[in-house]
Amino acid sequence: MHRIGYVLSDDFQVMALGTQAVFEFANHVLGRDYYGIETYSPAGGEIRTSLGLKVLTKALTRRTQADTWMVPGVYDPITTPADPAVVAFLAGPAQRARRIAGLCTGGFVLGEAGLLENRRATTHWLFVEAMRERYPSTHLEPDRIFVTDGPVWTSAGMSSGLDLAIGLLESDLGADVARAVAHRLVMHHRRTGGQTQHSELLTLAPRTDRIQEALEYARRNLTQPLGVEELAEVAHLSPRQFSRVFTAETGESPAKAVEKLRLEAARTMIEQSRHSLEVVARETGFRDRRHLREVFVRGYGIPPQAVRREARA
Structure with a gap:
């Protein structure tokens, strides 16, 4: 089973959890549990979304493992710094994973963990300049909906997280399964990472x-x-x-x-x-x-x- 772990911190954007549906529907399409999905936070327990909703999480430890880590962002990464405990986890134990993905402004959390150094990346168009200033060694591609550079994936704002998740799915299971899942999710069309943020x-x-x-x-x-x-x-x-x-x-x-x-x-x-x-x-x-x-x-x-x-x- 491929383990998908979501690393949450207070005030994360709740829309990031919608990407879990991609992996859920992949299991339905395959007729078996290929993906296992868990949500984590540094201390475990309830984590508050940006809307005030509460999500129950498991505690992260140095032994916590996943094949893919998904890191949601917050509404404003400039005024809301990344959780130091999450940064430490991504810079340490999370390195055992096959892939790490920053959803929307979650790329800033990856940047704090040093995962974007000399890598290609993208983020929400509102925060491109802030990312460029904060992580000067990162090769930003600001007009892309998601970018893959080795084991590190980053997406642009909000709905493009779904496109990134479909991209992960296609990497694992091929284009036919990815298309089938996109169809079940009533996505207008399956966008690849090369498409621009602006339509x-x-x-x-x-x-x-x-x-x-x-x-x-x-x-x-x-x-x-x-x-x-x-x-x-x-x-x-x-x-x-x-x-x-x-x-x-x-x-x-x-x-x-x-x-x-x-x-x-x-x-x-x-x-x-x-x-x-x-x-x-x-x-x-x-x-x-x-x-x-x-x-x-x-x-x-x-x-x-x-x-x-x-x-x-």
């Missing part, structure tokens, strides 16, 4: 369902022309009314928003696949490789080849 769909943030549906349709059909008439039909509006409502809700014209969705999808393909730029352009709705490069440089300030070289490095 264009979240940035555009339409207020009404009909504009949201039009954007979702566009994201699923990037190989199509996606003109105003086509999107307006999805939203059940006239083209003129759709353009007016769309711009009012998102701050962007439909054409500009579609271009941003195409760029985001293209960048993900460039970073995570070995497809040629011709294929990337075709799959994300650009006319050809030259058109992709032109829009890419205008949007990101660098050519697609530079992003691919960086991802491979």
Whole structure:
């Protein structure tokens, strides 16, 4: 049995415990108890979450063992220092584990334990600069939802902890089981660590369902022309009314928003696949490789080849 241990301290973010569902559902998918999950704290007993809820934990000792340690963060790691007892455990006995993961600002706890020295890592975008100042030898990748560097895993904020847990699961049991668990958890899609913390769909943030549906349709059909008439039909509006409502809700014209969705999808393909730029352009709705490069440089300030070289490095 693979033992998953959660190391908690007072005022931890309760959402981190939601990642336990990934391992729970993996057991259901497999039809056996592959994972065993325990929660710990330095002294054991009740630990208070940031919401004031109480969680019962076992006491950590020098003999406490797990195959993977999960370390949740707190709401503000700048004003709430890491528990010294947790830091000491991570710097000592926890080293026997196969992996150690910092969830959200839990990366700061790993940093205090010296686990991020000369390693790649990420954290919640709000605290990137604080982490950079506090742990200067850490190679921060601030736009990633999770980062793996050897036995040390770190995630960005909140929901990306689920993506990290799915990544751990895929590392243990393969992509098919990971997909099955993500499907049972009704995750919109299984995100890999290479994806960015910021989504264009979240940035555009339409207020009404009909504009949201039009954007979702566009994201699923990037190989199509996606003109105003086509999107307006999805939203059940006239083209003129759709353009007016769309711009009012998102701050962007439909054409500009579609271009941003195409760029985001293209960048993900460039970073995570070995497809040629011709294929990337075709799959994300650009006319050809030259058109992709032109829009890419205008949007990101660098050519697609530079992003691919960086991802491979």
